[in-house]
Amino acid sequence: MARPLRIAVQMDAIETIHVAGDSTFALMLEAQRRGHKVSHYLAPDLDWVEGRVEAMVRDLEVMRPRAPGEAHFRWLGAPRRVALADAFDVVLMRQDPPFDMAYVTATHLLERAKAEGLLVVNDPVAVRNAPEKLFVLEFADLMPPTLVTRSLEAAQAFRARHGEVVVKPLYGNAGAAVFHVARADANLAALVEMFHHVWREPFMVQAFLPEVAAGDKRIVLVDGEAAGAINRLPRDGEIRSNLAAGGSAHPATLSPREQEICDRLGPRLRDLGLLFVGIDVIGGYLTEINVTSPTGIVAIDSFNGTNTPARIWDAIEQRHRAR
Numbered sequence: 216m217a218r219p220l221r222i223a224v225q226m227d228a229i230e231t232i233h234v235a236g237d238s239t240f241a242l243m244l245e246a247q248r249r250g251h252k253v254s255h256y257l258a259p260d261l262d263w264v265e266g267r268v269e270a271m272v273r274d275l276e277v278m279r280p281r282a283p284g285e286a287h288f289r290w291l292g293a294p295r296r297v298a299l300a301d302a303f304d305v306v307l308m309r310q311d312p313p314f315d316m317a318y319v320t321a322t323h324l325l326e327r328a329k330a331e332g333l334l335v336v337n338d339p340v341a342v343r344n345a346p347e348k349l350f351v352l353e354f355a356d357l358m359p360p361t362l363v364t365r366s367l368e369a370a371q372a373f374r375a376r377h378g379e380v381v382v383k384p385l386y387g388n389a390g391a392a393v394f395h396v397a398r399a400d401a402n403l404a405a406l407v408e409m410f411h412h413v414w415r416e417p418f419m420v421q422a423f424l425p426e427v428a429a430g431d432k433r434i435v436l437v438d439g440e441a442a443g444a445i446n447r448l449p450r451d452g453e454i455r456s457n458l459a460a461g462g463s464a465h466p467a468t469l470s471p472r473e474q475e476i477c478d479r480l481g482p483r484l485r486d487l488g489l490l491f492v493g494i495d496v497i498g499g500y501l502t503e504i505n506v507t508s509p510t511g512i513v514a515i516d517s518f519n520g521t522n523t524p525a526r527i528w529d530a531i532e533q534r535h536r537a538r
Contacts, residue, residue, distance in 0.1 A: 334534060
């Protein structure tokens with residue numbers, strides 16, 4: 216039997232997570248079930264110290280609460296400073312966006328830890344180079360008509376060609392600041408002005424897909440293979456189907472078109488070391504590729520009776536053995 220792995224999870228504070236649907240928590244439970252040792256730390260606690268990547272980590276043992284409001288860990292150790300490559304075999308990079316310069320800096324530091332021999336999942340170089348709304352442009356033929364710009368004139372011309380559009384920030388998450396702009400909506404100029412004030416980056420404009428009323432499908436891929444899906448329905452009066460924005464999850468299977476999309480993406484994701492990925496598909500169009508901290512596996516498993524965390528750990532363990 217292979218020795219237990221030492222796992223460090225780079226995540227948001229363990230005390231604050233909502234465990235009922237949290238994918239990271241499900242991964243930690245499965246790691247423990249396999250006998251692996253789990254610790255966690257916060258991204259701001261990463262340091263580079265004279266050639267080594269260090270962090271203030273806390274060992275812990277998580278558990279499924281027996282009732283709402285009960286603790287979700289049995290114990291949480293005192294902080295201790297370690298060199299990641301000495302203390303651990305695997306780091307899971309699982310802190311939530313925003314994908315800002317702090318996030319990018321964490322990928323650079325974990326790239327240095329990777330160079331020391333540490334397995335980082337998802338690969339930090341690939342995470343840095345694959346922000347969800349830009350990496351997807353590599354598969355433009357699978358997407359709805361899309362524009363990336365800072366120009367009001369370009370946005371107006373795009374809307375004139377496609378009618379209703381959706382405008383969203385390039386580095387947003389959880390459905391924040393996503394706007395549906397109809398053909399006759401007089402607010403496009405003010406909206407672009409607001410984007411200029413809030414963000415220095417370009418924004419994205421996409422042709423509106425009315426099929427979103429029937430759901431936005433989240434498909435999880437594990438090491439390049441589709442592992443399951445949920446259909447996220449927007450609530451009444453909304454176009455945003457993100458669960459964080461009030462959408463609801465429903466069971467789903469893959470259509471032939473969605474399987475085709477997965478087959479196209481799979482080899483590329485596998486080659487980049489992106490083992491756990493969530494893609495979003497509306498009406499047969501690929502809209503995003505989520506690599507930073509994908510979610511959805513708890514809902515998928517509850518509907519399908521599957522164990523996606525086990526599948527993810529199988530892939531991680533295989534990668535670790537092959538090193």
